[in-house]
Structures are given as C-alpha cells and as structure tokens.
Amino acid sequence: xxxxxxxxxxxxxxxxxxxxxxxxxxxxxxxxxxxxxxxxxxxxxxxxxxxxxxxxxxxxxxxxxxx
Amino acid sequence: xxxxxxxxxxxxxxxxxxxxxxxxxxxxxxxxxxxxxxxxxxxxxxxxxxxxxxxxxxxxxxxxxxxxxxxxxxxxxxxxxxxxxxxxxxxxxxxxxxxxxxxxxxxxxxxxxxxxxxxxxxxxxxxxxxxxxxxxxxxxxxxxxxxxxxxxxxxxxxxxxxxxxxxxxxxxxxxxxxxxxxxxxxxxxxxxxxxxxxxxxxxxxxxxxxxxxxxxxxxxxxxxxxxxxxxxxxxxxxxxxxxxxxxxxxxxxxxxxxxxxxxxxxxxxxxxxxxxxxxxxxxxxxxxxxxxxxxxxxxxxxxxxxxxxxxxxxxxxxxxxxxxxxxxxxxxxxxxxxxxxxxxxxxxxxxxxxxxxxxxxxxxxxxxxxxxxxxxxxxxxxxxxxxxxxxxxxxxxxxx
Numbered sequence: 001x002x003x004x005x006x007x008x009x010x011x012x013x014x015x016x017x018x019x020x021x022x023x024x025x026x027x028x029x030x031x032x033x034x035x036x037x038x039x040x041x042x043x044x045x046x047x048x049x050x051x052x053x054x055x056x057x058x059x060x061x062x063x064x065x066x067x
Numbered sequence: 068x069x070x071x072x073x074x075x076x077x078x079x080x081x082x083x084x085x086x087x088x089x090x091x092x093x094x095x096x097x098x099x100x101x102x103x104x105x106x107x108x109x110x111x112x113x114x115x116x117x118x119x120x121x122x123x124x125x126x127x128x129x130x131x132x133x134x135x136x137x138x139x140x141x142x143x144x145x146x147x148x149x150x151x152x153x154x155x156x157x158x159x160x161x162x163x164x165x166x167x168x169x170x171x172x173x174x175x176x177x178x179x180x181x182x183x184x185x186x187x188x189x190x191x192x193x194x195x196x197x198x199x200x201x202x203x204x205x206x207x208x209x210x211x212x213x214x215x216x217x218x219x220x221x222x223x224x225x226x227x228x229x230x231x232x233x234x235x236x237x238x239x240x241x242x243x244x245x246x247x248x249x250x251x252x253x254x255x256x257x258x259x260x261x262x263x264x265x266x267x268x269x270x271x272x273x274x275x276x277x278x279x280x281x282x283x284x285x286x287x288x289x290x291x292x293x294x295x296x297x298x299x300x301x302x303x304x305x306x307x308x309x310x311x312x313x314x315x316x317x318x319x320x321x322x323x324x325x326x327x328x329x330x331x332x333x334x335x336x337x338x339x340x341x342x343x344x345x346x347x348x349x350x351x352x353x354x355x356x357x358x359x360x361x362x363x364x365x366x367x368x369x370x371x372x373x374x375x376x377x378x379x380x381x382x383x384x385x386x387x388x389x390x391x392x393x394x395x396x397x398x399x400x401x402x403x404x405x406x407x408x409x410x411x412x413x414x415x416x417x418x419x420x421x422x423x424x425x426x427x428x429x430x431x432x433x434x435x436x437x438x439x440x441x442x443x444x445x446x447x448x449x450x451x452x453x454x455x456x457x458x459x460x461x462x463x464x465x466x467x
Contacts, residue, residue: 010161013413014168016176016420020339021403033168052403058415060123 003047003066005037005054011061018057022049035061072108075101075378076240076354082449082460083319085350089113089383098369101378104241107137109357109376115387115407117367118379123412127358128156136359137376140456141241142248160413166281166288167297167417170219170274176421179215183425186214187432195436195467200443203463207433208313212425216305219421220298221266221273229258234306235455237299240354242454259295259302274301301418309422311452311459313429316345318463319397320430322446330399332438335431341399342426347385347406348397351451351458355380356410381407437467 005025014033018026025046027036042050047064054062077086092099092113101111112118121127131137169175187207194206210227217224236243236251243251263279270276275298282294289297320327320341331337360375371377385406388394409416416422433440442449443464450461 011413013164013415014172015409015415016171016173019173020420020423028172028174030172030174031169032165033172034165055403056405058405058409058411058419059413060411 002041003050003064004041005039005050006063006065007035007037008061008063009034011059013059013061015058018053018062021053021056022046025050026053072100072102075103075109075111079350079451081447082451083315083322083350083446085382085386089380089386090388093383093387093389097367098371103137103139105138105141107139107376109137109139109378110371111355111378111380112366113380113383113387114367115384115390118381118384118407119411121358121366121377121379122356122407122410122414124358124364125157125413126362127360128160129357129359129414130156131357131359131376133359133361133374135374137357139354139357139376139378140239142236142239142243142245162288163293163297164413164417170277171418171421173420176424179219179421180424180428182218183211183215183428184432186211187429188436191432191436199466200464203317203465204314204460205462207429208317208459208463209310211313211429212305212309212422215421215425216302219274219305220301221271221275222262222302226258229254230302230306233258234303237303238307238456240454240456255299256295259298263291263294263298304416304418307455307457307459308416309425311457312346312349312422312426314460314463315349315351316342316426316430317433317440317465318442318446318449318460319345319348321440321442321465323397324441327397327399328440331430332434335434337399338427338430338434339423340402340404342423342430343404343406344397344399344401345426346408347391347401347404349385349408350382352382352408353457354378355382381410440465440467442466 012034014028016028018035019028025039025042027038029036050064054064077088079086097112097114097117099111101109103109190207190210194201213227214224233251233255236248239248263275266276266279278289278294281289282291331341355378358377358379360371360373360377362373364371386394409419443466452459452461
C-alpha cells in the first residue's frame with residue numbers, strides 16, 4: 001500500500017504548517033512560499049506527520065491518497 | 068422587534084472564559100442575528116464547519132465599503148473601511164500575497180529565532196530588574212512583537228508609542244471618537260509615506276526597502292499606494308495580535324499551574340502543541356472576521372441574501388464540540404489541532420509562521436528563565452481590554 005501526497009498549488013497560501021509539521025516531507029519555494037513536496041510517496045515513518053499536516057493545512061490544499 | 072437582537076460582541080464572564088452565548092448558539096442557532104456597536108445588524112456564525120467554509124470561499128472578502136455593508140466600528144478609519152479594493156480579492160490578492168509570502172516562510176522566520184530569543188531574554192532581564200510583582204504584558208508581551216516587526220520592516224522601534232496609538236485607532240470598535248481616529252490615520256499615513264521616501268534615499272536590508280525597489284521597477288507588481296497600505300497593515304498586525312496573545316497564553320497556562328505550566332517546565336516537547344492549544348482556546352481574539360456577502364448563498368441551511376454582513380466567529384468555531392473532543396478542555400498535547408485562530412482559506416494570516424515562532428520562543432525562554440512563574444492575582448481578576456477589534460488582557464501581574 002503506497003500513500004501519495006497531492007498538492008492543489010493554486011490554493012496554497014504559504015502558511016508553512018506542512019513544513020513545521022513534517023519538515024522531511026515538505027518545503028517552501030523561497031520566492032513565494034508555495035509548498036514543495038520533497039517526498040511525494042512518504043516513507044512509513046513520516047505518514048503520521050503527513051496526516052497531521054494534511055489535517056491542519058488552513059487552505060485545505062493537501063491530500064493524502066491512501067490505497 | 069429589534070430589541071430581541073443581542074448586542075455584539077458578547078460580554079465575557081472573565082478575561083479568559085468564553086461568553087455563554089457561543090455554546091448555546093452553536094447548538095440552537097448557528098446563524099444568528101447580532102447588533103453591532105454601531106446599531107447595524109449582522110449575522111453571526113458560530114460552528115467550526117460553517118466558519119471554515121465561509122472563510123475559504125474566495126468570492127467574499129472582509130472589505131465593508133459597500134453602502135449596505137454593516138458598519139462594525141464607530142469610526143471610519145478602521146481596517147475594514149479602507150478602500151483597498153485592488154489588493155483584497157481575487158487574482159490581485161493572490162499576486163500581492165505571493166509576493167509577501169517570501170518574507171514569512173518557515174525558513175525565513177526560523178532564521179529569526181536567535182534574534183527573537185535575544186530580544187526575549189533582554190526583556191525578561193528588564194522584567195526581573197523591575198522587581199516583583201511585575202506586569203508581563205507591558206514588560207514582554209507588547210514590546211517583543213513590536214521589536215520584531217520593526218526590525219523586519221526597517222522601522223525605528225523608538226516610535227513604538229506612536230505606532231501603538233495608531234494601531235489602536237485603526238482597530239477601533241468604540242474606544243475612540245471619529246476625530247481621534249481621523250487624526251491618527253492622517254499621522255500614520257504621513258509617517259509611512261515619509262518613511263518610504265527615506266528608504267528610497269537610503270535603502271537598508273529590510274522588507275520596506277525591498278518593496279520600494281519593487282515599486283520603482285514599475286513592472287506592475289506593486290504601486291506606491293499599495294506599498295504604504297502594506298507597510299501600515301504589517302505594522303498594525305505585528306503590534307496587536309501576537310502582543311495580546313503572549314499575555315493571554317501565559318495567563319491560560321498559569322491559571323491551572325500544576326496541570327499546565329508545571330507540565331511544560333518538565334516537558335519542553337509540549338511547547339509547540341501548547342501554543343496551538345492556547346491559540347485555539349483564546350476567548351477574546353477579536354470581534355471575529357467579517358465577510359460581505361456579495362451574492363445569495365446558504366449557510367447551515369439558512370439562505371443568506373446578497374448585501375448581508377456575516378461575522379465568522381473563529382473563537383466559537385475553535386470550541387465546537389462537533390470537531391473537538393473535550394472541546395472546552397485545554398489539552399497541551401492535542402495533535403492535530405486544525406484551529407481557526409489564524410483564519411482559513413485565501414486570507415488566512417500572512418504572518419502566522421512568525422507569530423507561532425514568537426509565541427514558541429517566548430514560552431521557551433520564560434520556562435528557562437522563570438520556571439517558578441505564577442500569577443500575582445487570581446486568574447478571574449485579570450481585566451480584558453475592550454473597545455478594540457482585537458482583544459487582550461490589560462495587565463498580567465506575575466511573581467517568580
């Protein structure tokens with residue numbers, strides 16, 4: 001079972017919550033703060049943090065597709 | 068029957084506790100009429116899902132300049148009355164937002180941590196030197212975010228008393244007269260226009276110098292008027308919100324010292340979730356976020372007519388039993404905590420990573436320097452600041 005992260009880029013408002021929550025998986029572009037996914041299919045040990053990041057994104061721009 | 072419409076904002080039993088109306092409205096009347104201090108009527112929404120959905124709807128903004136919008140302040144120079152239409156909505160807002168985001172990324176604010184730590188330590192030195200009991204709010208809460216935003220913008224912090232007054236005037240609910248807010252708005256405008264000119268003559272390594280260069284490139288990214296508006300907005304935002312939150316956060320943690328403060332002293336890994344939980348439970352963040360409804364919609368099954376002003380209650384949504392288990396309880400280890408303290412959607416707070424960092428650093432330094440900290444008066448005797456759009460505590464007397 002592989003889980004995959006999807007970012008709806010136009011919705012991203014660069015709150016940085018994903019970077020603070022799962023720094024191994026997310027970063028931000030320097031020029032406009034938009035999220036960058038470093039690990040599109042996150043390692044099992046990062047999945048809990050990714051789920052938290054998805055839950056707290058204030059723009060609801062992230063999804064974790066599991067199955 | 069206008070006299071049955073409740074007056075808004077609701078009164079609070081204490082500085083830290085929520086008004087009883089929120090819970091009642093969430094369960095019985097999630098879209099409710101309220102009367103603003105100006106006498107105008109608006110609708111108040113109180114459930115998490117409704118607040119989140121409305122704030123995330125890109126069609127509606129906080130600009131209340133339409134003739135039929137509710138007036139929420141007794142004076143006309145406030146942040147919701149300004150004619151800033153070029154920047155508030157749609158593609159222009161996104162363009163402005165993405166340009167500003169650059170200065171507030173996690174990387175940029177993390178780089179500011181050492182300096183924020185240094186400022187916190189200096190202010191705590193002064194608090195200690197002043198002897199016990201001391202007022203944590205005036206010694207640390209107010210000055211820390213002001214020093215940080217002044218450094219970021221490249222503005223002299225020695226003007227901070229003036230900034231503080233101008234900020235209060237722009238956030239007026241019913242504390243100031245129209246003459247007072249007009250005078251403050253004019254002075255603030257003159258100051259900022261002159262300051263931008265000075266930055267042009269002598270650029271520094273700061274955000275205003277950077278934005279002035281962008282305006283000068285005349286490539287359509289930003290106009291002079293937008294620059295002055297942006298600078299004012301950032302200075303006000305940097306002043307009032309985090310400043311008040313420091314006092315409220317520390318008060319909440321000390322109000323149940325054994326279960327909150329003492330736990331944090333023993334376990335610093337709780338600092339970040341504790342900050343989020345304090346943000347969630349803040350009962351006097353602001354009078355809530357207005358949205359001008361420009362086309363007919365439905366909220367919680369109620370039809371809302373175009374031309375209505377809706378107040379979205381972040382603080383009530385944050386206590387919604389439908390979303391949070393033990394919603395009224397402060398749980399320092401609540402993760403994830405998708406609270407609405409910084410709003411939601413396209414207008415969610417620009418400076419939220421900076422605010423979080425300031426709160427986390429301040430709490431960490433306080434735990435290190437003053438682990439024996441305690442309130443010098445009972446928590447229910449703390450006094451709320453009133454009359455402004457933002458809420459806080461007048462004084463936070465502490466011992467250590």
